[in-house]
Amino acid sequence: AQSVTQLGSHVSVSEGALVLLRCNYSSSVPPYLFWYVQYPNQGLQLLLKYTTGATLVKGINGFEAEFKKSETSFHLTKPSAHMSDAAEYFCAVSEGNDMRFGAGTRLTVKP
Amino acid sequence: DAGITQSPRYKITETGRQVTLMCHQTWSHSYMFWYRQDLGHGLRLIYYSAAADITDKGEVPDGYVVSRSKTENFPLTLESATRSQTSVYFCASSEVGTRRETQYFGPGTRLLVL
Numbered sequence: 001a002q003s004v005t006q007l008g009s010h011v012s013v014s015e016g017a018l019v020l021l022r023c024n025y026s027s028s029v030p031p032y033l034f035w036y037v038q039y040p041n042q043g044l045q046l047l048l049k050y051t052t053g054a055t056l057v058k059g060i061n062g063f064e065a066e067f068k069k070s071e072t073s074f075h076l077t078k079p080s081a082h083m084s085d086a087a088e089y090f091c092a093v094s095e096g097n098d099m100r101f102g103a104g105t106r107l108t109v110k111p
Numbered sequence: 112d113a114g115i116t117q118s119p120r121y122k123i124t125e126t127g128r129q130v131t132l133m134c135h136q137t138w139s140h141s142y143m144f145w146y147r148q149d150l151g152h153g154l155r156l157i158y159y160s161a162a163a164d165i166t167d168k169g170e171v172p173d174g175y176v177v178s179r180s181k182t183e184n185f186p187l188t189l190e191s192a193t194r195s196q197t198s199v200y201f202c203a204s205s206e207v208g209t210r211r212e213t214q215y216f217g218p219g220t221r222l223l224v225l
Contacts, residue, residue, distance in 0.1 A: 009151075032211045043115075043201055043216030044154075051211040090153055098169065099214065101146075101153035 002027040002095040006102035014110045019063075019078040021105045023091030026072060032094040033074040035065055038104075039087045047089070050074065061085070081109045114138070117202050117217040125225050130189045132220045134202030142205045143185040144169075144214060145177065147198040154201065160185055161208055192224045 007022040025031055032051050036044040048059025055067040061084075065076045074091060086109045091102040115136040124130050134143065141162050146154040156169030158177040166177050174196060176188045189196055199221050203214040 004153075006153075034213075036216075041218070043203075043218045044214075045216070046213050049211070049213065094211070098156060099144075100170075101155075103151055103153040 002031065002093045002098070002100050004091050004093050004100055004102035006089075006091050006105050008105055009103065010106045010108065012108040012110060013081045015083055016080050019076070019081045019085065019107065021076040021089050021091075021107065023065075023074045023076065023102060024072055025074060025091070025093045027093055027095055029095060033065075033067060034092040034094065034099070035059065035063070035074075035076050036090045036092060036101075037087050038090065044090060047076070081107075083109050083111065085109055115202060115204055115215055115217040117200075117220050119220060120218065121221050123223045123225065124192050126193060127191050130192050130222065132187045132189075132200055132202075132222070134185045134187070134217060136183055136185075136202075136204045136215075138204065138206070138215075139182055140204035140206050140215075141182070142208045142212075143179065144203040144205075145175070145185070145187045146201045146203065147171065147196075148201060148219070149198050157187065157200075189222075194224050196222065197224045198222060 005024045034049045035047040048057045050057045050067045058064045063078045088104045118133045144159045145157040160166045160179045202217040205212040205214045
């Protein structure tokens with residue numbers, strides 16, 4: 001069965017700094033990988049996803065993630081953090097009809 | 112474009128009571144899902160449905176019942192609420208059930224069981 005580990009339940013960065021949110025997965029089949037974002041009191045929204053093809057995936061709001069099979073990782077990055085990026089971020093892996101989510105990483109952006 | 116809605120948004124109930132959380136989507140998506148979100152656990156799948164009258168258990172189904180008589184509705188019932196079912200519940204849908212498919216989430220229902 002698949003599983004997801006997000007390293008760091010809380011990450012704090014300064015506005016303009018690099019954002020790096022870490023995600024490692026395990027899957028018995030080639031994985032489909034997702035990053036979702038949750039703003040306060042809202043549901044989850046898709047940021048980006050990897051299915052097949054190019055391993056560097058670009059998403060909305062300037063985020064991107066790279067699938068590294070050898071490291072079983074799918075880390076999320078953004079070159080320059082904005083205050084509006086403050087939210088909770090979830091990595092997920094899909095296998096069959098089951099999508100497994102990580103525990104989430106809360107991103108705080110300091111002015 | 113209503114998308115996916117959940118009601119109520121907030122609910123307080125007592126142990127032992129029956130509670131039904133509603134989920135409605137306007138896209139005619141085949142698949143619908145119920146998740147619960149708890150601190151430290153992320154989202155965990157309770158039940159999902161591939162089509163009307165087809166449902167299946169997820170990771171944490173105990174204490175919950177679902178039905179899907181119409182494609183657009185997917186209610187979740189707690190037959191006898193327990194304090195451990197205090198959580199935020201999210202409904203989601205996807206057009207098909209393939210692994211690559213994006214799920215679209217409702218705004219959530221915050222449930223407190225006293």
